[in-house]
Amino acid sequence: MTSSLRTFPLRSVAVTGAGGQLGSELVRLLGSSAVPLFRADLELRDPDAIRRTIARVAPEVVINCAAWTAVDAAEQDPDGCFAINATAVGHLAEACTAGGSRFVQISTDYVFGRDEHRRRPYVEDDPPAPASVYGASKLAGEHAARTCPRHLVVRTCGLYAAAASGPVRGRNFLDTMLTLAATRRDVRVVADQACTPSFVPHVALGILRLLAADAQGTFHLTNSGETSWYALASELFRQAGLPMEVVAIASHDYPSPVARPKYSVLDTGRFSAVTGTRLPAWTEGVSDYLRAHGRLAPAPTAPPLGDSRPKLERTACSPSS
16 A cells, blocks of 8 residues: 555455445555455345344444446346436445445546536536436436435546456456457447546546545546547557557447447546546546556567668658659
């Protein structure tokens, strides 16, 4: 942990969804302060189990990383999605209120997205307008989280981590791209959706910095900058030194029952103002992901100096050449 985090003594932090990408990274960063709660430890559809568990653990902070994240499947089972992403969040907020714990709810850029003409990053106070059941359920979860007086809602986007087991297709977008590269030489990727997919270790550290700053309310937290899924895949293959052809396609060419946001870039200025930091650029997130997998291609070396440098011929720039 960085020195800035030591100013806030995190003695006991319960992390739900501790087996997921973000939850497991938070547990790693927190070390002995973490109380990991896996799916087997906490049934989120059981309000009594939530109350008993939080009362027994008596944590200083609860970070809820558990969520229904199957965006397409949520359209077929909205009740199941809302049960995890909204109703359970309300019960966690109640338990935190009763025990005096701080409550951190992880949310998403999908609470926006209905405005197809948007081209300016969303700030925290912009009116949400989700375009899917999943987005609506996460927005309802935000409202539920805010019933806890000491709440922190963190919206992020497109999380990806580098698991020790290596890339697995379907675990996150970058994992899927790398596994596809093992069996093919081209891939079709949507190019008309703008967002900021973010590297999990960067986001996890940002959450702890918000806690260290005793922040409350709603914050946007992603890597810096913005990109498209097409540009993200292209950058991944470039940095990995993989000769993949990335073919740009439109959203309507991608078979999905759910309309993804065309623009869901999040403005992280509030996070920077409170913590005095900003997360690295999204391209650095890609670099750190590949480095963790041992897949980052060596940087090109500079040409040697001296007589071996190519001689410039005046005729090389001739307009008639």
